[in-house]
Amino acid sequence: MMIGRIHSYETMGLHDGPGIRTVFFLQGCPLKCLYCHNPDTQKFDGGREMSTEEVVAVAKRYKPFYRRSGGGVTISGGEPLLQWEFLRDLFQRLREEGISIALDTSGYGGSNKLTSYDETNKTMGPTSGYLGELLSYVDHLLMDIKHVTDSKHLKLTGKNMEGTRDLLRELPDFHGKVWIRHVMVPGYTDNKKSMEALYCMIAPYQNKIEKVEILPYHKMGAEKYQELGRKDPLSGTPPMDVDKAREYELFLEKLLEAREALRTG
Numbered sequence: 001m002m003i004g005r006i007h008s009y010e011t012m013g014l015h016d017g018p019g020i021r022t023v024f025f026l027q028g029c030p031l032k033c034l035y036c037h038n039p040d041t042q043k044f045d046g047g048r049e050m051s052t053e054e055v056v057a058v059a060k061r062y063k064p065f066y067r068r069s070g071g072g073v074t075i076s077g078g079e080p081l082l083q084w085e086f087l088r089d090l091f092q093r094l095r096e097e098g099i100s101i102a103l104d105t106s107g108y109g110g111s112n113k114l115t116s117y118d119e120t121n122k123t124m125g126p127t128s129g130y131l132g133e134l135l136s137y138v139d140h141l142l143m144d145i146k147h148v149t150d151s152k153h154l155k156l157t158g159k160n161m162e163g164t165r166d167l168l169r170e171l172p173d174f175h176g177k178v179w180i181r182h183v184m185v186p187g188y189t190d191n192k193k194s195m196e197a198l199y200c201m202i203a204p205y206q207n208k209i210e211k212v213e214i215l216p217y218h219k220m221g222a223e224k225y226q227e228l229g230r231k232d233p234l235s236g237t238p239p240m241d242v243d244k245a246r247e248y249e250l251f252l253e254k255l256l257e258a259r260e261a262l263r264t265g
């Protein structure tokens with residue numbers, strides 16, 4: 001039995017993977033995305049402890065909904081990979097229950113230079129080689145790509161793209177479906193050049209990609225920054241125009257379709 005730190009969970013989720021889902025938000029994140037709308041998930045020692053058994057017991061209650069809708073459990077965060085040992089145990093148990101698994105991650109840690117959080121010593125420590133094994137249990141990988149170059153990624157999240165690259169490297173062997181997710185922020189990522197670079201990044205894995213989502217930046221996290229006594233890093237940035245974000249999403253879809261048409265002749 002493993003103990004994890006869970007920020008919260010939501011039942012009857014409809015957006016984080018196919019069908020009806022129970023979504024568990026894990027506590028802790030090594031990134032500091034300027035647009036983070038859940039800044040309360042970032043610190044490592046928040047949330048509450050739950051054992052893998054407890055999480056599975058919650059998930060099991062909704063099995064009939066999963067069956068009828070093609071849903072399951074989604075593990076999100078924060079950055080869930082920080083608690084990869086907990087996830088490994090959890091995924092094995094969910095598998096035994098026949099529950100479909102989606103993992104919502106931006107790849108931080110990473111497969112070979114993962115930093116995991118040591119609950120006892122309150123430190124980050126290196127580990128390795130876990131990512132491929134974890135993904136072998138996952139049916140849907142919701143891959144959150146923040147930006148398209150190291151320098152811009154660093155500016156937007158506080159880290160370079162190492163985690164993104166580690167996750168991309170796992171995709172050729174990944175047996176499930178991938179949803180690419182990208183938050184579009186005015187003045188940061190709302191331009192064609194970024195979309196073209198994103199296309200170049202994901203196109204080699206097209207046969208695994210089931211969906212591409214351009215998620216418009218919104219201001220719903222502003223209150224949480226106030227509650228935490230922190231300044232909202234994007235307080236001066238307007239929300240992303242929803243129609244414009246959808247246009248970029250279609251642009252990306254069309255590029256991928258054109259590539260597929262060329263590939264298959």
Ligand code: SF4
Nearest residue numbers: 029031032033036078
């Ligand atoms: S990855 Fe970014 S948006 Fe997600 S919890 Fe971490 S800081 Fe927030």
